[in-house]
Amino acid sequence: MSIAHYQQVLNEIAIEVRPLLTQGKVADYIPALASIDPNQFSIAIYTTDGQTVCAGDCSERFTIQSVSKVMTLTLALQRYGDALWERVGKEPSGTAFNSLTQLEFEKGIPRNPFINAGAIVTCDALYGRLSAPRYFMLDTFRKLAGNQSIIIDKAVANSEYEFKHRNAAMAHLMKSFDNFNNDVDDVLWSYFNFCAIELNCIELAKAYNFLANKGVDCSSGKQVLTSLQNKQLNSLLFTSGLYDAAGDFGYRVGMPGKSGVSGAILAVLPNKFTVAVYSPGLNGFGNSVAGITALELLSHKLDISIF
Numbered sequence: 001m002s003i004a005h006y007q008q009v010l011n012e013i014a015i016e017v018r019p020l021l022t023q024g025k026v027a028d029y030i031p032a033l034a035s036i037d038p039n040q041f042s043i044a045i046y047t048t049d050g051q052t053v054c055a056g057d058c059s060e061r062f063t064i065q066s067v068s069k070v071m072t073l074t075l076a077l078q079r080y081g082d083a084l085w086e087r088v089g090k091e092p093s094g095t096a097f098n099s100l101t102q103l104e105f106e107k108g109i110p111r112n113p114f115i116n117a118g119a120i121v122t123c124d125a126l127y128g129r130l131s132a133p134r135y136f137m138l139d140t141f142r143k144l145a146g147n148q149s150i151i152i153d154k155a156v157a158n159s160e161y162e163f164k165h166r167n168a169a170m171a172h173l174m175k176s177f178d179n180f181n182n183d184v185d186d187v188l189w190s191y192f193n194f195c196a197i198e199l200n201c202i203e204l205a206k207a208y209n210f211l212a213n214k215g216v217d218c219s220s221g222k223q224v225l226t227s228l229q230n231k232q233l234n235s236l237l238f239t240s241g242l243y244d245a246a247g248d249f250g251y252r253v254g255m256p257g258k259s260g261v262s263g264a265i266l267a268v269l270p271n272k273f274t275v276a277v278y279s280p281g282l283n284g285f286g287n288s289v290a291g292i293t294a295l296e297l298l299s300h301k302l303d304i305s306i307f
């Protein structure tokens with residue numbers, strides 16, 4: 001499939017999803033996200049041979065929110081390997097991304113690394129191995145996306161911290177079950193800063209291109225994950241990347257994916273490309289309405305999926 005064909009398809013999608021932009025509801029749990037204009041859309045493909053295609057507001061940056069959880073897991077797998085799975089599970093949760101109830105029943109072991117509790121415990125693990133986690137994470141994105149101007153949105157990070165109570169409750173619950181080593185507030189501050197990293201769709205697709213390339217960053221040739229870890233991570237994304245809507249996303253899109261409450265979604269077509277989409281209006285599961293439809297249209301129009 002040629003780049004020109006990808007471009008034509010992305011242009012069509014940007015037009016077709018336009019009526020959906022006003023249908024979702026922007027995240028309102030913090031003022032910094034509640035004030036975002038819902039009428040935005042962008043989509044970018046980054047191919048494993050290093051080409052970029054984009055449609056919509058391609059230069060518009062947004063906080064990546066839970067899409068950062070994929071990099072958190074990546075960094076933790078690099079440092080802990082399979083030992084990480086003693087602290088976090090591999091099963092779909094079937095509950096909301098910020099649910100507390102399952103954590104109580106399951107004695108402080110979160111179901112998977114892509115719900116909040118799972119990402120927070122993974123941050124706790126990382127906190128023990130990195131001296132300045134938020135700078136390390138920012139630097140990781142800068143290097144992989146190839147842009148030193150990438151920053152953390154301080155207003156979003158501060159706002160998340162001010163309204164941290166639910167995430168703090170998860171961390172304290174895990175601590176009560178002996179599954180949390182560091183100071184809760186310190187780890188949450190890292191977690192919120194990871195969520196508040198700002199990228200545009202092109203940068204997001206590029207930063208995660210190793211997921212489509214057997215764990216190797218195609219720009220630098222650097223092995224980010226082993227091929228086996230990369231397969232395992234993509235498998236978990238397919239089953240759990242969209243929380244309690246992972247089944248519906250898998251059915252509609254046919255690719256592993258990860259969403260965030262900012263309206264960002266990343267999806268992976270192994271050996272071909274990563275694709276990032278952004279549109280802030282969310283459905284009841286906290287996933288972008290236009291974003292999911294755009295990826296569904298992409299998979300239909302290009303006749304692609306992992307199956």
Ligand code: GLN
Nearest residue numbers: 065066097195260261262
């Ligand atoms: N910052 C958000 C939170 O911790 C991330 C959740 C998400 O994107 N689903 O609640």
